[in-house]
Amino acid sequence: MSTFATDLSIDDLKAEADRLFSRKRIVNFGLPGLVVLYLIYVFFAFDVPGLAERANWENGKTLVSDSYSYKTHVERDNRNGEVSVAIEGERKGAYPEGTAPDWVALGETTVIDLEDGHVVRFGPDTVEYDIPGYGMVRATPSRSAGVQAELPSEDVPEWINVSKNRLAITTDAGRLTVTRNRSEVFRYFTGWELFWFTLDSPYYGKSFSELMGRAASGEAGAIFNDFWTNKMWRHQDVAWAIFETILMAFLGTLGAGLIALPLAFMATRNFNPLRSVRFVTRRVFDFVRGVDALIWTVVLARAFGPGPLTGALAILVTDTGTFGKIFSEALENVDQKQIEGVQSTGANAPQRYRFGVIPQITPVLLSQLLYFLESNTRSATVIGAITGGGIGLLLTQAIITQKDWEEVAYYIVLIILMVMLMDWFSGWLRRRLIQGETGKTRKPRDRKGKPFLLP
């Protein structure tokens, strides 16, 4: 107010205004400047320029392409001539012996059609790859002489890698590798393979309408069982993992609420006259909150081993501190008049708390609990990754193998959906409970009140 006091002369006023403006200018340009300076410092402290060397873009490429595509391996053991076909080269995805997808013709000479004119033939002695626009590549693996490759021209293009013991050809249609012991062809497809049924299930490759028809004729249980116990995607384990994660969040949040509520009474000035108890309770809240969930997880995992209980307890302990703080703040702001009103009817202490205090703090309590339920679903994922439980564990396991990126993508999608679902659910419940409650108490009072007060 004093800045524009009217008893100043015009010059003084102008000087004042100038000073104000220059200060604002410094703040307005100085703050972003400081932020930029800090970011520059971080840029070098984190060695961002050196990132280009450390980064492995090849890893990134496999990750992205693998997350939406899969490859089928056709492999010939050059020592005994056996040909096997397996999705992702895993035993779980192997075609039964003597069978193959329709683009592979098994026989004396196995013919693999990679489409667009690319054809690979596994002969008894020689592997041939007919590449359109380039020519025929022949390779003869043998015990004694390694791999003898014959290329149509002298100069070797960069997508062919040839050495004494190994021939590797990478084209858009697929990939051929020939070594002394085996010849292998990869063909790439888009999608998540065997997501519904594995190859050993009778329902593999059936259309949706056919499955529905069979389900209607009494096979629904068997169909579901084959899907549920899918060895490749382990739907049962994934469902359990998600349930475990939500369970951790649920037990941790509500348990923390139950423990924190009575403790919060002990930490408030208006309900607890003992100063020392108040002080100790508050420091306990600060302590459990300050010792981070990470450390609680580490400590509890030593006592209980990995699993959902450890995660739930870690969330419970940390959140007891947070809830204690929030609840005690809410309790200190409680309106004393309602408690006095209840007391005037002759209520004893528990009744006073039940009817005078709890109804006042219920909205804060519920909305905080539900908010934390959602945020703890995320924490439970993270804690699960550390202590070993729930979807977090599955995710870390899938990432550690460094090849099941389609599973990683699947888990990430599931985690995002799970968190968004919990977010939506907790928001819905919050609206229902808090509005519903005020609505419920108001409406009957209005209905009864109207004839009562307004005739």
Place this chain on the structure above:
Amino acid sequence: MTDLTAGSQSVDQIRDEYTAMTRRKRVYGGILLILFVALMAAGFRTADSRNAGSFTDGWHRILDYPAEVLTEAWEKIGAMPANLVEFFPALIETLNIAAAATLVGTIGGTFLALMSTRGMALWPSLIPVFRRISDIFRAIPEIVIALVLIFILGGGPIPAMIAIAIHTAGALGKLFSEVNENASLKPVEGLQSVGANWSQRMYLGVIPQVGPNYVSYALLRFEINIRASAILGFVGAGGLGYELRNAMSWGQGRYDEAAAIFILLFVTIVIVDQLSGLLRDRLTHGSEKGATA
């Protein structure tokens, strides 16, 4: 009064109805309570049975590990100052990850919030798109992005920074857009009438109104991000968490180092909590004073 109560209902009737209603309410409440307790108990039993060790076997061992660490740390108390100094750089790294992620996330969150508020968005038709983007950013746990990025970029602070920044941008985007809803659009219209472009309108018309609230939320986020950055260190993103895992997997013999890291982390979290609480108090309080002056 007698006239009023002697309307359509007698006092007895009212009392009966009231007691019936209370009883019904009490029964519902009781059923809900029983259901809730049963749910908690069943959940606890399930969690207990799927855990490696059970609660009854383990609860008396909770303090074993801290006691072990503390005794060893106490025996080597002379090495504690040296340990604290040794791990101080790791603490700085953890703080840097959190601070840089908060700054980048705040900038991103501001952008998302402006883009998803009616009256401020640059492209009003894309408001739902930006809302969904911030929902998805918010839903991704940091660890997911961090683990994937560690695979591509290698270990170190950058994956953690990016991961936390993305989540922060989403979380702040939602909070900021709620703040934006309450901001007055008149300065924006005024600026538009003198020919200001979008960034000028936002920087001069909106940001000064919402600034204190933004900073207050960003500080709260900084507290959360320090914890997140320590956790991400544990999965290989550098900083205190990484050192903690090394010291722990070594086991006995390096518990003094583990204790030093515990202390550093605990003290930092408490100090930052207190400081940011104080600052947030001043921000909201200061803005009130500014409004009345």
